[in-house]
Amino acid sequence: VGLVRDATTLFARGVAAGDFSALREAAAPEFKAQVTVADLDAQFKPFVDAGIDLRPLEQVPPNLSAEPSVDDAGVLRLVGYYAVDGAKVDFDYRFVYRFTGWRLFSLQVEVAPE
Numbered sequence: 001v002g003l004v005r006d007a008t009t010l011f012a013r014g015v016a017a018g019d020f021s022a023l024r025e026a027a028a029p030e031f032k033a034q035v036t037v038a039d040l041d042a043q044f045k046p047f048v049d050a051g052i053d054l055r056p057l058e059q060v061p062p063n064l065s066a067e068p069s070v071d072d073a074g075v076l077r078l079v080g081y082y083a084v085d086g087a088k089v090d091f092d093y094r095f096v097y098r099f100t101g102w103r104l105f106s107l108q109v110e111v112a113p114e
Contacts, residue, residue, distance in 0.1 A: 004062045004078055007093050007104050012054035014040070015047045028096045028103035044109075052111060057082050057089060075105060088112050 006026075014020035020040035024032060047054075064080040071077070075094050082089040090110045095102040 001062060001064075003076075003095055003102055004064075004080065004091065004093060005058070007107060008054070008062065008082070008091065009058050010104075011044075011107065011109060012057055015044060015052060015054055018048045020044065023104070026104060028098050028105045030096065031103070031105055047109075047111070054089065054111075056084060060084055062091070076102060086113060 007023075010023040010026055011020075014023045018041070019037070021037045024035065024037050024040060027035075041048075060082050062080050062082055064078065066077075066079045069077050075096055078091075078093045078095070080091060082091075088111070090108075090112070092108040094105040094107070096105045097103075
């Protein structure tokens with residue numbers, strides 16, 4: 001749950017600021033090697049343009065829709081959702097263990113009316 005909250009907080013603050021540099025900086029080296037801040041800005045531009053404020057998710061517990069799993073490559077996958085104010089925010093986060101802890105390896109986030 002802590003990993004989900006941390007990743008969601010970085011994502012929500014990135015959307016609010018229109019700047020995903022903090023999210024990228026906190027990610028795994030593999031993520032940083034493949035994805036630039038400009039890539040993240042382009043990928044999540046629809047969230048920014050729509051003015052979606054995900055910062056309230058920082059105060060809401062996430063719901064896991066599947067058991068956490070680690071694949072043969074050591075990638076931890078956490079899949080679930082947040083249900084808030086008539087909307088559902090789905091997430092699919094993947095983490096790898098680097099240095100002294102789990103670091104974000106990939107993320108997918110979708111917002112839909114509930």
